[in-house]
Amino acid sequence: MNLCKYIKLFVLLILFSQLQSKTLTVGQNQMFSDLKTAVKIAVDYDTIIVFSGYYKLNKLNINKPLTILGKNNPILDATNKSELIVINSDSVTLKGFTLQNIPNNFTEDWAAIRLNKSRYCLIEDNHIYNSFFGIYLNRSLNCMIKHNKIIGKAKKEFDAGNAIHLWYSDNALIENNYAGKHRDGIYLEFTKNSRIVFNTSENNLRYGLHFMFCDNNVYKKNIFRFNGAGVAVMFSKNVNMHSNVFSDNIGSSSYGLLLKDIVDSKITKNIIKNNTIGIHADGASRCFIKNNEFSKNGWAIRILGSSVNDTIFENNFFSNSFDISTNSTFNKNYYINNYWSKYTGYDLDKDGIGDIPYRPVKLFSYITANSKESLILLRSFFVTLIEFAESISPIFTPQNLIDNYPLMNPVKCWK
Amino acid sequence: MFKVFKYSLFDQTRSKWIYLYTLFFFLVSYAMLYLNNDLMSGLTNLLNISLLICPLVSIIFGTMYFYNSREFTDLLLAQPIKRTTILLGQYFGLSSSLSLAYLLGNLIPFILYGVIVSDIFISFIMLLIAVVSLTFIFSGFAIMISLITDNRIKGFGFSIFLWLFMTFIYDGIFLLTLFLFSDYPMEIFSISVTMLNPVDLARILIMLKLDITSMLGYTGAVFNKFFGSETGIMISSITLIFWLFMPVILSMKIGKRKDF
Numbered sequence: 001m002n003l004c005k006y007i008k009l010f011v012l013l014i015l016f017s018q019l020q021s022k023t024l025t026v027g028q029n030q031m032f033s034d035l036k037t038a039v040k041i042a043v044d045y046d047t048i049i050v051f052s053g054y055y056k057l058n059k060l061n062i063n064k065p066l067t068i069l070g071k072n073n074p075i076l077d078a079t080n081k082s083e084l085i086v087i088n089s090d091s092v093t094l095k096g097f098t099l100q101n102i103p104n105n106f107t108e109d110w111a112a113i114r115l116n117k118s119r120y121c122l123i124e125d126n127h128i129y130n131s132f133f134g135i136y137l138n139r140s141l142n143c144m145i146k147h148n149k150i151i152g153k154a155k156k157e158f159d160a161g162n163a164i165h166l167w168y169s170d171n172a173l174i175e176n177n178y179a180g181k182h183r184d185g186i187y188l189e190f191t192k193n194s195r196i197v198f199n200t201s202e203n204n205l206r207y208g209l210h211f212m213f214c215d216n217n218v219y220k221k222n223i224f225r226f227n228g229a230g231v232a233v234m235f236s237k238n239v240n241m242h243s244n245v246f247s248d249n250i251g252s253s254s255y256g257l258l259l260k261d262i263v264d265s266k267i268t269k270n271i272i273k274n275n276t277i278g279i280h281a282d283g284a285s286r287c288f289i290k291n292n293e294f295s296k297n298g299w300a301i302r303i304l305g306s307s308v309n310d311t312i313f314e315n316n317f318f319s320n321s322f323d324i325s326t327n328s329t330f331n332k333n334y335y336i337n338n339y340w341s342k343y344t345g346y347d348l349d350k351d352g353i354g355d356i357p358y359r360p361v362k363l364f365s366y367i368t369a370n371s372k373e374s375l376i377l378l379r380s381f382f383v384t385l386i387e388f389a390e391s392i393s394p395i396f397t398p399q400n401l402i403d404n405y406p407l408m409n410p411v412k413c414w415k
Numbered sequence: 416m417f418k419v420f421k422y423s424l425f426d427q428t429r430s431k432w433i434y435l436y437t438l439f440f441f442l443v444s445y446a447m448l449y450l451n452n453d454l455m456s457g458l459t460n461l462l463n464i465s466l467l468i469c470p471l472v473s474i475i476f477g478t479m480y481f482y483n484s485r486e487f488t489d490l491l492l493a494q495p496i497k498r499t500t501i502l503l504g505q506y507f508g509l510s511s512s513l514s515l516a517y518l519l520g521n522l523i524p525f526i527l528y529g530v531i532v533s534d535i536f537i538s539f540i541m542l543l544i545a546v547v548s549l550t551f552i553f554s555g556f557a558i559m560i561s562l563i564t565d566n567r568i569k570g571f572g573f574s575i576f577l578w579l580f581m582t583f584i585y586d587g588i589f590l591l592t593l594f595l596f597s598d599y600p601m602e603i604f605s606i607s608v609t610m611l612n613p614v615d616l617a618r619i620l621i622m623l624k625l626d627i628t629s630m631l632g633y634t635g636a637v638f639n640k641f642f643g644s645e646t647g648i649m650i651s652s653i654t655l656i657f658w659l660f661m662p663v664i665l666s667m668k669i670g671k672r673k674d675f
Binding site: 250251252254274275276277296297298299318319321322341342367370371372373374375376377378379380381382383384385 | 451453455456459462463466467582583586587589590593594597601602604605606609615618619622626627628629630631632633635638639
């Protein structure tokens, strides 16, 4: 019986070995001296190994499923003449290269690696320097972009490209990449069901991450910092933002996280610190903001009147200049069980919940909205005095914007 | 001058009020740190309290001290010592003892809570510098008021009004003006008005460190330049130094002409 099994297996193995693809090598004293000929000669599902070295290359089209591996980081240089690698086929793997010097081209959006309608591709362990666009996915489904380091040359927003750019490319996995000095770190448009995890996006001119019309996406454990305007998530529903760090986005129109027309999304366990505006919610509805830490922001949450039915629950607010600000006198969102470091109430029954409600919107944020220069009076006694008067009988601030059960101690959920 | 300064300082150390002042700040900052368990919020609370209490104590305690030591001053004036020497000695004696009391009261709890290794150390130092400057400025006002009028009740009235004006009324008028003229560009106006009040100036100096994220949220070129670069700190520091000298020089002028 056992023997029969082994024989079957042996026969199968032999059959598979017949199917096995060839391996081609590129490099000095190898089968090929340049990648282009190797790609031309290779047949479907072959593997090309490129040995370390410096290769000048312009526009390499890959029209068949290949696995192209770089050994010890070979450098492919476009020498500021053209774009570099264009993948037009399914199931291409590109791994372990350094790609550099791709010039700007505004009509074709030149990129270091471009995928046109290719499915099941893997782009891994590449370093991309000095490129207009880094990795550009155009209608490419089910692709993976992992462990890439993309550092650009962007100086001005209008002549810069994005590090990772996805256009109609559903089911993507973007993992463990570093994107810096581009216009947007990671840009997604019309891209559904994707996962963006463990990436770092910093020093980008515009957004660290930019979402447009992208439903059902998850992004978690990313770090977005020192970007021009933080992270923007727009016109999408069902987005899950989990355990990210949004920090150090400072400037007059700068946000940690910008929500624009977002529905049914979850924002949980994020750390949002040192931003001018932590979360700017404009038309964010039915969102669930839970267990986030807001610290040292100018405005922790600026929630506009267009945002309704949001739940702000069990968050920590530490030392923000303003905790919540709004432009509306009505409140249609729920604030409950948050920890506010400015809360001055007491807890006589010792259940961990303050006995008097907390009003997170201060009169002063209303004043600054009307006369911006008065910001200079922040922390002045006169302001404290009128804020106190307002908190006793609210006239200008929304009466029902209130946390009825504020926590006495911070929520612990990050360690 | 140093001798008068020394006697004045020793005189202060015999006063129980200065110890109460130290103890007050020790208890306040310790309690705040204990209750918040967070240096940052402790610092912001301390900022609020210091900006209120320190000018008040300096000006009231100062006026009281100068009125009470009037006989001693008269005695000194009979000696072959220059008037300015006596007045300056007493001024420095008062203001440095108050500053020392403040520093001692706050440094101990904050150091115990590890401010030196924390990231707000510079903000904390900034706070101390600003408040010590305020102490000096308001002691200067105290000596000035005690020289202007010999009537104690009047003197106290003046000093309380001055404190009230600098801490509350000024900001109230300022805010009202900003509101009334909100259609006009008020950036340069608001910065210069802030410079004209030492309490606001001290607040701005600390805010440049503490609240820079929100300050840069305002879209105005002048604010951005003021808060976004070293310009803000430079201008505020220079103005603060001017404020340090102003009341003292005025008092010396009044003191020279005064008929004791």
